[in-house]
Amino acid sequence: MGGITLKQVRKSFGDIDVIPGVDLEIKDGEFVVFVGPSGCGKSTLLRVIAGLEDVTSGQITIDGQDMTDAAPAKRGLAMVFQSYALYPHMTVRKNIAFPLKMARMDPAEQDRRVNHAANILNLTDYLDRRPGQLSGGQRQRVAIGRAIVREPSAFLFDEPLSNLDAALRVNMRVEISELHKKLATTMIYVTHDQVEAMTMADKIVVLRAGKVEQVGGPLELYHKPANRFVAGFIGSPNMNFLEGEVAARMGAHAIGVRPEHFSMSTSQGLLSGVVGVAEHLGSDTFLHVDLDNGPHIIARAAGEMPVNHGDRIWLTPQEGRVYRFDAKGLAL
Ligand SMILES: Nc1ncnc2c1ncn2[C@@H]1O[C@H](COP(=O)(O)OP(=O)(O)O)[C@@H](O)[C@H]1O
Numbered sequence: 436m437g438g439i440t441l442k443q444v445r446k447s448f449g450d451i452d453v454i455p456g457v458d459l460e461i462k463d464g465e466f467v468v469f470v471g472p473s474g475c476g477k478s479t480l481l482r483v484i485a486g487l488e489d490v491t492s493g494q495i496t497i498d499g500q501d502m503t504d505a506a507p508a509k510r511g512l513a514m515v516f517q518s519y520a521l522y523p524h525m526t527v528r529k530n531i532a533f534p535l536k537m538a539r540m541d542p543a544e545q546d547r548r549v550n551h552a553a554n555i556l557n558l559t560d561y562l563d564r565r566p567g568q569l570s571g572g573q574r575q576r577v578a579i580g581r582a583i584v585r586e587p588s589a590f591l592f593d594e595p596l597s598n599l600d601a602a603l604r605v606n607m608r609v610e611i612s613e614l615h616k617k618l619a620t621t622m623i624y625v626t627h628d629q630v631e632a633m634t635m636a637d638k639i640v641v642l643r644a645g646k647v648e649q650v651g652g653p654l655e656l657y658h659k660p661a662n663r664f665v666a667g668f669i670g671s672p673n674m675n676f677l678e679g680e681v682a683a684r685m686g687a688h689a690i691g692v693r694p695e696h697f698s699m700s701t702s703q704g705l706l707s708g709v710v711g712v713a714e715h716l717g718s719d720t721f722l723h724v725d726l727d728n729g730p731h732i733i734a735r736a737a738g739e740m741p742v743n744h745g746d747r748i749w750l751t752p753q754e755g756r757v758y759r760f761d762a763k764g765l766a767l
Pocket residue numbers: 448453471472473474475476477478479480
């Protein structure tokens with residue numbers, strides 16, 4: 436069990452309101468990602484849930500019980516940080532068993548849990564090594580193992596993959612998703628990386644300056660962003676925004692078109708511009724285009740496209756793929 440509810444949770448440091456007031460419902464077994472730019476309050480919100488920070492006001496319930504003022508150890512949650520915080524002089528087995536030893540658990544039960552976690556994480560062959568003899572990904576798995584053995588009602592991850600190189604991050608992303616499927620335990624995962632959010636989450640919570648901008652499934656946010664901030668944050672490369680005459684003609688202050696939603700032609704179309712950089716990846720072609728009297732935009736074509744620097748190109752947003760925003764940035 437691991438349902439978590441936040442009611443008007445507020446957190447300030449001195450007179451700075453970092454979290455002005457968040458309402459959120461996390462269902463048992465859900466994989467929820469908090470995503471937003473650096474400094475928007477993701478870690479603070481997670482630490483408040485974990486009990487590592489007091490709330491300024493509001494209520495936190497876990498499995499229906501009021502845990503607002505409960506000590507971290509009483510909440511049944513396990514946190515995994517970006518820095519693995521492993522003990523270098525202890526073996527992997529001892530590192531994973533550490534929280535159980537602290538809790539004076541029966542040694543046979545400790546062994547059972549450590550072996551089970553090692554099995555899930557493919558660490559069985561490494562139990563007698565020390566952290567210094569492991570790769571970065573393996574160390575992160577040990578840190579996750581130390582959380583698993585506690586059998587928490589929810590896992591809290593704070594940017595756990597930030598220290599890993601790009602290829603390893605992709606592997607670990609998949610491993611954590613698989614782990615969630617195996618354990619079926621609630622996970623709250625904090626990241627500034629919208630690709631991690633899109634690929635891992637059942638439910639994404641987009642935060643900006645401590646406020647929830649939108650909550651929804653990955654494709655819900657992609658297809659129906661509530662405002663310009665979410666529209667620009669979700670999707671890679673970012674959505675292009677156009678203001679002025681084109682937007683006015685479509686009855687909006689601004690319009691947004693994702694790079695993948697332009698039809699491209701070398702002879703005709705709605706918008707015209709000159710290609711600055713053409714990125715030929717084989718699988719995709721990304722064109723950085725300076726529109727005539729307009730902004731610099733990025734358009735993406737699937738596959739190969741024989742267009743290069745200096746070429747003129749016409750772009751037409753695809754039918755039904757134009758997002759419209761009012762002057763306040765709200766989706767129309
Ligand atoms: N202990 C603290 N005292 C004062 N300000 C803090 C403290 N912890 C975080 N903050 C401020 O709260 C804001 C959100 O920080 P944080 O939650 O770490 O953001 P994120 O994890 O999204 O990058 C930042 O402006 C940060 O400087």
